Amino acid sequence: MSSTAAAPGTAAPSAGPATTVQVYDTTLRDGAQQEGMNLSVADKLAIAALLDELGVDYIEGGWPGAIPKDTEFFARAAKELDLHHARLAAFGATCKPGALPADDAQVRALVESEAPVVTLVAKSDVRHVERALRTTGEENLRMIGDTVRHLVGLGREVVVDAEHFFDGYRFDPDYALRCVRTAFEAGAETVVLCDTNGGMLPDWVAQVVGEVRAATTGRLGMHAHNDSGCAVANTLAAVAAGAGHVQGTVNGYGERTGNADLLTCVANLQLKLDTPVLDGAGLAEASRVAHAVSEITNISPYGRQPYVGASAFAHKAGLHASAIRVDPDLYQHIDPTAVGNDMRMLVSEMAGRASIELKGRELGFDLSGRSELLGRVTQRVKDAEAQGYTFDAADASFELLLREELDGRAPRYFEVESWRTFVEHRPGRDGTVDSEATVKLRTGHGRMVSTGEGNGPVNALDHALRAALVGTYPEIEDFELIDYKVRILDTQQGTDATIRVLIETSDSVRSWSTVGVGTNIIEASWEALTEAVTWGLLHHGVEPR
Numbered sequence: 001m002s003s004t005a006a007a008p009g010t011a012a013p014s015a016g017p018a019t020t021v022q023v024y025d026t027t028l029r030d031g032a033q034q035e036g037m038n039l040s041v042a043d044k045l046a047i048a049a050l051l052d053e054l055g056v057d058y059i060e061g062g063w064p065g066a067i068p069k070d071t072e073f074f075a076r077a078a079k080e081l082d083l084h085h086a087r088l089a090a091f092g093a094t095c096k097p098g099a100l101p102a103d104d105a106q107v108r109a110l111v112e113s114e115a116p117v118v119t120l121v122a123k124s125d126v127r128h129v130e131r132a133l134r135t136t137g138e139e140n141l142r143m144i145g146d147t148v149r150h151l152v153g154l155g156r157e158v159v160v161d162a163e164h165f166f167d168g169y170r171f172d173p174d175y176a177l178r179c180v181r182t183a184f185e186a187g188a189e190t191v192v193l194c195d196t197n198g199g200m201l202p203d204w205v206a207q208v209v210g211e212v213r214a215a216t217t218g219r220l221g222m223h224a225h226n227d228s229g230c231a232v233a234n235t236l237a238a239v240a241a242g243a244g245h246v247q248g249t250v251n252g253y254g255e256r257t258g259n260a261d262l263l264t265c266v267a268n269l270q271l272k273l274d275t276p277v278l279d280g281a282g283l284a285e286a287s288r289v290a291h292a293v294s295e296i297t298n299i300s301p302y303g304r305q306p307y308v309g310a311s312a313f314a315h316k317a318g319l320h321a322s323a324i325r326v327d328p329d330l331y332q333h334i335d336p337t338a339v340g341n342d343m344r345m346l347v348s349e350m351a352g353r354a355s356i357e358l359k360g361r362e363l364g365f366d367l368s369g370r371s372e373l374l375g376r377v378t379q380r381v382k383d384a385e386a387q388g389y390t391f392d393a394a395d396a397s398f399e400l401l402l403r404e405e406l407d408g409r410a411p412r413y414f415e416v417e418s419w420r421t422f423v424e425h426r427p428g429r430d431g432t433v434d435s436e437a438t439v440k441l442r443t444g445h446g447r448m449v450s451t452g453e454g455n456g457p458v459n460a461l462d463h464a465l466r467a468a469l470v471g472t473y474p475e476i477e478d479f480e481l482i483d484y485k486v487r488i489l490d491t492q493q494g495t496d497a498t499i500r501v502l503i504e505t506s507d508s509v510r511s512w513s514t515v516g517v518g519t520n521i522i523e524a525s526w527e528a529l530t531e532a533v534t535w536g537l538l539h540h541g542v543e544p545r
Contacts, residue, residue, distance in 0.1 A: 021269060021277050022190070022245040024058040024159070024221070025051050025262055027293070028073075029091050031253030032062075036299070041073050043296050045080060051250070052086045054289045055278035056262075058117060058159075060089045065109020074113040085279040089159065090115035094122050094147040097135035101150035111154055118151050119159040120144075124179040124194075125168025137175055141182045148186035158188045159245075161223060165193040166200050169208055177215055184218040190245045191220060195234060198227025198257065202237040213242035221245030224260040226252065231260035236268055239275075246277075250293045251305065263290055263339075267307045271334050287340035312336070313343045356381070363399050365406065377405050387517055388489045388498050394515035396535040397528075413537050413544045414469060415442045416530070421457040421522055437461040443472040444545040458484070458525045465529060475540045476533060478507045486521060503528040505536060512536065 028044045031037070039047070044061065051059050061077060062070030077088060090113040095104040102108075110118050122144045123129045129140040144160065151158050160183040162168075162176070169176040183191045193209060200208075205222070213220060222238035222245070224231040235246050246269075248262030263286050269275040270283055290308040294301040303311040313336040329335075336342050356377050360367040367374055380401060381391060391398040404410040417440040424434045437460035438451045448471070452463030462481055469476050483504035488497045501516045501524040512535055516527030 020244060021239055021275055022058065022219075022221070023056045023262065023266055023277050024060065024089070024192075024245060024247045025056045025086075025249065026060040026091075026223075026247055026259065027051065027249040027253055027262075029060045029062045029070075030255075030259055031249035031251075033255040034253045034258065034299075035255065037253065037297055039297065041069055041076060044073050045076060046296055047250075047293055048077065048081055048083075048086075048088075050289045050292050052081075052083045053281070054285050055085045055282040057086060057279075058089050059083070059086045060091050060119060061113075061115065063091045064113040064115075065092065065106050071109065071113070074115060078114050087117050087157070088115045089117035089119050091119045091121070094120050094143040095150075097133060097139050097143065101147045104147075107147060107150065110151070111156070115156075117157045117159060119161055119192075120147055120151075121161045121163050122179060122183065123164070123168075124162035124176045125164040126172050126175045128164055128168070141178060144179060145182045145186040148183055148188050152187035158183075159190045159192060159221070160188045161192045161194050163194050164196045166195045166205070166208055167197060169212070173211075177212065180212060180216050180218075180220075184216060189219060191216075191218060192223045192245060192247060193220060193238070193243070194223040195225055195231075196223075198225030198231065200224070200234055201228060201230055202233045205234045206237040206241045209238045209241035209243055219244045221247060222260075223247040225254065226257045226259065229257075231258070232264045232268070235260045235265050236273075239269065239273075251290055251299075251302065253297070253299075261305070263308055264306045267334075267339055271338060283338060284340045307334075307339045308341055313341055359398070360402060363395070363402070365402065373405060377402060380405070388500050389515055389517050390500065390502075391515070393502055394513045396512040397514045397531050400531055400535060411534055411538050411544070413443070413473065413534055413542070414448075417441055417447070419461065419464070419526060421461055423457055435460040437464040439464040439468045441468055443469065445472045448472075457522055458529075461522065461526060462529055465533065469533065472545050473537055473542060475537060475542055478540075479533065479536050480506050480508070481529075481532070482506045482511060484525075489517075499524045501525045501528045503532055505532040507536060507540070510539075512539075 028039070028047060032039050048059050048061065061073050064071045064074050074090060090110050092106055092110040095101045095107055123133055123140055126137050129135060129137055133140060148158050148160065162179055165176055180191045193212065209220065209222070220243045222235050222243045224234040235248065239246065246265055248260035248265050249258070250262055252258040252261035266277050267283060267286065269277050287308040290305070291301055301310065303309045306312060313332055332343065356374050357367045400410050419437065419439045421435065421437045426432065435454050435457045436451060437457060438449070440447070440449045442448065448468040450464050450467035452460045452467055454460035454463050466476055481503060485502040487500045489500055498517065498519055499521045501521065502513060504511055504513045512532065514528045514531040514535065516524035518524040518527065
């Protein structure tokens with residue numbers, strides 16, 4: 001390490017936070033490098049529209065010329081995207097060693113993308129220059145300066161991503177600073193300091209950014225990866241030290257452990273540091289956008305994600321509930337509606353009467369002053385959870401329990417006479433296993449007997465139940481089982497263990513979860529299935545027939 005490099009952990013000079021902070025989203029390029037993610041052009045266009053609704057300043061669409069899908073994205077975006085807040089950025093590299101920008105095919109592809117902003121990745125660690133680019137430090141500076149000048153001369157706003165900047169600065173700060181100054185002198189609007197390997201800590205970032213801020217003019221940015229678990233903290237440290245531009249991805253997508261979660265970054269900047277960063281409705285759309293992007297990427301939302309996760313404002317302990325009933329702010333660091341989220345009460349064996357009362361209120365029932373009822377419900381919840389039930393992940397089952405205590409009986413749309421399942425394996429049929437189920441029940445239309453086949457006994461039972469009910473309740477055709485989870489509760493019992501089944505059902509508008517418990521997995525599944533149907537019919541306003 002050069003003798004003038006920053007010593008990690010020492011006090012960092014700081015120019016103070018920037019007066020304005022630009023928000024640059026790289027979900028469509030850097031986020032798309034996440035393992036298992038494969039976005040189509042249509043997916044990227046849909047996500048770009050959502051990002052614009054969020055109110056970010058820049059949307060990085062990809063690398064035209066290097067990736068055919070990204071070239072197509074920019075061609076379609078010019079015709080199909082109507083952006084109200086964001087500017088579209090094309091990502092690419094500086095010209096190659098020994099080449100002029102005007103003669104470089106990759107640089108031409110950036111221009112032909114018609115994106116108003118071009119983001120250039122440039123080496124700023126001299127070791128990468130010499131070993132990866134196989135050229136000299138001086139030639140790399142020439143490549144940066146010439147490419148920026150060429151693009152600025154063509155009317156593009158240029159952002160330079162100084163790749164591996166922090167590692168390079170700690171090895172040779174003089175060269176890393178020369179890269180930044182060269183970009184600014186050539187006309188770059190912003191130079192982004194990249195923690196490409198993700199190994200920095202907040203104090204180290206603050207020191208380096210503060211020193212670069214004091215040694216340069218122009219807008220500095222921060223691009224953090226999360227390999228040390230500090231991407232968001234490092235981004236905030238950079239802003240505090242003078243950076244005026246932050247890069248990240250929705251939901252923290254990205255290769256390895258991901259990028260800085262842009263939603264967490266902007267929520268902290270806006271709500272904690274009083275730094276307005278999003279245009280339009282902005283932060284109030286954060287939860288909706290996070291979940292909509294999850295649907296497009298087909299990656300399940302992370303329930304414990306800060307600010308926008310389903311569990312971000314979920315309260316389970318009875319002690320918390322007692323205080324929340326008096327003042328929600330006592331156990332919440334912000335108002336959940338500021339990020340488009342909401343408080344949730346989880347009902348469990350830890351629940352007290354206050355938890356039940358608040359959960360009832362959430363479900364539309366006023367239980368205040370009904371101490372006897374609250375006591376009964378609380379005890380039923382605790383008894384049920386002792387048997388293996390869980391209601392914090394099965395709101396629909398809890399509502400049916402609550403209605404039973406309120407009305408003296410649960411809503412009843414049918415009477416079950418019997419059900420059975422049959423699984424058969426016939427040798428010599430390519431290992432095919434047949435599953436069949438028969439359901440016998442009564443509705444207002446009489447006795448129904450139906451048989452269903454499926455790819456397993458639970459699937460066959462689901463088909464048979466629907467077939468038995470659809471003549472009486474055609475609304476059931478809209479119901480679809482979308483998730484099925486099984487948990488062994490007492491693992492020491494092996495195949496004799498008690499089983500818990502959680503089922504999620506959807507009608508394409510909303511989804512609801514129910515729970516069943518038993519020593520037989522089919523029995524537990526049947527309980528969850530019938531409760532799912534009951535809750536769905538109830539909330540469709542269907543009267544028992």
